Amino acid sequence: MFEMTFSRPLAAFRLAEEQACMGYLTARKSMVRLASRVASIAQLVREHPTRADYRAALEHVKGLHVDAVDRTRLAWLRWQNAQVRSDAFWAASNEAGASVAVAA
Numbered sequence: 742m743f744e745m746t747f748s749r750p751l752a753a754f755r756l757a758e759e760q761a762c763m764g765y766l767t768a769r770k771s772m773v774r775l776a777s778r779v780a781s782i783a784q785l786v787r788e789h790p791t792r793a794d795y796r797a798a799l800e801h802v803k804g805l806h807v808d809a810v811d812r813t814r815l816a817w818l819r820w821q822n823a824q825v826r827s828d829a830f831w832a833a834s835n836e837a838g839a840s841v842a843v844a845a
Contacts, residue, residue, distance in 0.1 A: 751834065754827035761823040765816040772809040778802050 782799045789795055 748834065751827065751831055754823070754830050758820070758823040758827050761816070761820040765813070765820045768809065768813040768816040772806070772813045775802060775806040775809045779806050 779799070779802050782795060782802055785795045786792070786799050
């Protein structure tokens, strides 16, 4: 069986990349869930335009959705930066002749 082992710094970079990806996926799920809530409440407002409580709920959920979009964008940027850092470390280590990945 062929198994790869990585240097500790590279493993730390990859772990940070995976954690950033998990943060992005969590933020995106929240954003999608809030988008569906906005659509549902907007439908209620269209069906019952005189209901002030529906309009207030819609404005509140729209604000939450805008915040979720910002969180998702920031989480995506963190994930991309983590990928760049781990790839840069791997490339620099590989060019220097260090054993980054070793068959065990």
